[in-house]
Amino acid sequence: xxETRQDAPARTDTAxxxxxxVAREAGVSIATVSRVLNGSNPVKGATSERVMAxxxxxxxxxxxxxxxxxxxxxxTLGVLLPDMFGEFFGELIRGLDQVARRRGYALLVTCTHxxxxxxxxxxxTMHGKVDGMVLLGSDLELDAQLLRLLGRTPTVFLNQxxxxxxxxxxxxxxxxxxGALSMTRYLLxxxxxxxxxxxxxxxxxxxxxxxxxxxxAMAAVPGGPDPALEAPxxxxxxxxxxxxxxxxxxxxxxxxxxxxxxxMAVGALSALRDQGVRVPEDISLAGFDDIPIVRYxxxxxxxxxxxxxxxxxxxxxxxxxxxxxxx
Amino acid sequence: xxETRQDAPARTDTAxxxxxxVAREAGVSIATVSRVLNGSNPVKGATSERVMAxxxxxxxxxxxxxxxxxxxxxxTLGVLLPDMFGEFFGELIRGLDQVARRRGYALLVTCTHxxxxxxxxxxxTMHGKVDGMVLLGSDLELDAQLLRLLGRTPTVFLNQxxxxxxxxxxxxxxxxxxGALSMTRYLLxxxxxxxxxxxxxxxxxxxxxxxxxxxxAMAAVPGGPDPALEAPxxxxxxxxxxxxxxxxxxxxxxxxxxxxxxxMAVGALSALRDQGVRVPEDISLAGFDDIPIVRYxxxxxxxxxxxxxxxxxxxxxxxxxxxxxxx
DNA sequence: TCCCCCAATGTAAACGTTTTCATTCTTCCG
DNA sequence: CGGAAGAATGAAAACGTTTACATTGGGGGA
Numbered sequence: 054x055x056e057t058r059q060d061a062p063a064r065t066d067t068a069x070x071x072x073x074x075v076a077r078e079a080g081v082s083i084a085t086v087s088r089v090l091n092g093s094n095p096v097k098g099a100t101s102e103r104v105m106a107x108x109x110x111x112x113x114x115x116x117x118x119x120x121x122x123x124x125x126x127x128x129t130l131g132v133l134l135p136d137m138f139g140e141f142f143g144e145l146i147r148g149l150d151q152v153a154r155r156r157g158y159a160l161l162v163t164c165t166h167x168x169x170x171x172x173x174x175x176x177x178t179m180h181g182k183v184d185g186m187v188l189l190g191s192d193l194e195l196d197a198q199l200l201r202l203l204g205r206t207p208t209v210f211l212n213q214x215x216x217x218x219x220x221x222x223x224x225x226x227x228x229x230x231x232g233a234l235s236m237t238r239y240l241l242x243x244x245x246x247x248x249x250x251x252x253x254x255x256x257x258x259x260x261x262x263x264x265x266x267x268x269x270a271m272a273a274v275p276g277g278p279d280p281a282l283e284a285p286x287x288x289x290x291x292x293x294x295x296x297x298x299x300x301x302x303x304x305x306x307x308x309x310x311x312x313x314x315x316x317m318a319v320g321a322l323s324a325l326r327d328q329g330v331r332v333p334e335d336i337s338l339a340g341f342d343d344i345p346i347v348r349y350x351x352x353x354x355x356x357x358x359x360x361x362x363x364x365x366x367x368x369x370x371x372x373x374x375x376x377x378x379x380x
Numbered sequence: 381x382x383e384t385r386q387d388a389p390a391r392t393d394t395a396x397x398x399x400x401x402v403a404r405e406a407g408v409s410i411a412t413v414s415r416v417l418n419g420s421n422p423v424k425g426a427t428s429e430r431v432m433a434x435x436x437x438x439x440x441x442x443x444x445x446x447x448x449x450x451x452x453x454x455x456t457l458g459v460l461l462p463d464m465f466g467e468f469f470g471e472l473i474r475g476l477d478q479v480a481r482r483r484g485y486a487l488l489v490t491c492t493h494x495x496x497x498x499x500x501x502x503x504x505t506m507h508g509k510v511d512g513m514v515l516l517g518s519d520l521e522l523d524a525q526l527l528r529l530l531g532r533t534p535t536v537f538l539n540q541x542x543x544x545x546x547x548x549x550x551x552x553x554x555x556x557x558x559g560a561l562s563m564t565r566y567l568l569x570x571x572x573x574x575x576x577x578x579x580x581x582x583x584x585x586x587x588x589x590x591x592x593x594x595x596x597a598m599a600a601v602p603g604g605p606d607p608a609l610e611a612p613x614x615x616x617x618x619x620x621x622x623x624x625x626x627x628x629x630x631x632x633x634x635x636x637x638x639x640x641x642x643x644m645a646v647g648a649l650s651a652l653r654d655q656g657v658r659v660p661e662d663i664s665l666a667g668f669d670d671i672p673i674v675r676y677x678x679x680x681x682x683x684x685x686x687x688x689x690x691x692x693x694x695x696x697x698x699x700x701x702x703x704x705x706x707x
Numbered sequence: 708t709c710c711c712c713c714a715a716t717g718t719a720a721a722c723g724t725t726t727t728c729a730t731t732c733t734t735c736c737g
Numbered sequence: 738c739g740g741a742a743g744a745a746t747g748a749a750a751a752c753g754t755t756t757a758c759a760t761t762g763g764g765g766g767a
Contacts, residue, residue, distance in 0.1 A: 082747045112528045116508035118449050119723035123752045143470030150491050162489045164477050181443035201439045398753055409717045446753035450722045
């Protein structure tokens, strides 16, 4: 009695139909069905038609989970984000998805919501569900266990420029330092001398690098970068609002404000408006990130252009090339 | 000779370590390892410790793919989006992710990018990778094959209010009709009579319902809704810009413009600015969706409030309850 | 002392595929 | 017409888990 599993009892209507059902319906072995569906081996025309007919009749759809188990490839890319606020992440995912989809990969997306313990959980559950990962963990803590896990999976970091041990991983990032440097120099070129800076979160790598860019540029003015011109922020609109209020109280007042991201710049803008300070007549305002909608603000906001979807696309390309090179 | 697979040759450092390796290392059977890790059965303290030690030493991480194959649950939710432009989708995913994560589920996200054939491909590859799906397919075409597939998987539609056969699926949606109706009535209440409407894509269900809301409200003014006051659009900023230009040429000019979504409203806003038309002094402008950044526009845009993250959260809740009720 | 029962563990089947290897069926050439 | 090569198919192992069932060990009650 060959292939006992082919004699499984008839399934109910709603139950999932498997390759076994198709094989039985077509009167062939499961191997043949697989071959027809994947075109992996020559199979006779008549047989092929019988199989296809059975597939159609039963509405069979292959179970990709089982497939990836044996093929050892899931055709899925994991994406770990710190959060999903603002337009930035949508843009990023769009870029990732665009190249992933073209290459036949799907995206498994999760947010850590700041909790570093959550990151580990997510990474664990992703094991066996993805072929590789994109980590956007500016403030991700990498403990030994996590590193060991990552060592086994192709991984690309986004905007985490190898804090400590991460050096051995691939990384893609915005040119934070260079961007902030040019923006500040641009403002200096306009004649500004008292250019304030609204910082991002303390431990955020991007934020730190942007701050350094501002400092480096400001080192050119007599007296160097003035710590009093730095206002704390956490990338949120609210913190931008607060920071702007604070900066406006300085004597003498800054003639320009450069926020470490656009969200804070938008917050600062509404603070300025509330205080009756005109932009750009009374004060210049600049941001960093260039989320699309910023272009429609009145008054227009100057912003460092970081092509976010392209960033995502590059990360996906890089990750896929690592994976296809043999993980 | 029991359990031949336990005698597998020692693995290289980088290879994945499986439950078999842990079992061998701890000198127990794979079943025991599984039981320790899942706490599913009583296991002696000493044994348990040996297993945990082996897990730690080898850096074992369970393969969730294999696990979901036998448990018939992937703890993953599929999300099918038409696109990823604008802030809307980010917000939506955030809402979805929030409840999914809390319940221990991950999100598998893909975009159809308009191509309806892509949708089918995505749905097929999702089979066996997800426990259920959220479909945001306002313009999704449901052919028989697709319906059969969906019939087997718990599915929640978002903003597709049962075009044709979809009636038998769960659906969650924004109150498009009601929202547009109230907004238009609000504008009427301000004294406006010539209220123009910028439409969305022809086949988009949301767009159609919003249009109907506007028409119903406008039916109250003498002469009823004037077709001349409707301008075509496709939900993009560019189309909003074009539509506004067109509407400004009307004689007499509309006193208010209501765009079927915020992106078009933003586009319209910059058209008005370019033409030197002041908002709200010369003309009133309203949108639909309430993406957060709209609040910071100058002049402020009136917009129908659709709590997008909450929408996503509700969809996830609904889907999970279907799944947990037994698919 | 013997038995029985329960706790602890092991064995093997199962999940739904793909693929290697073996087998059968053609077909074509000598 | 007899084989042999090659095409087409089938059987079974494998992927890494969980779990039903079988087996063992030991402790307590009669």
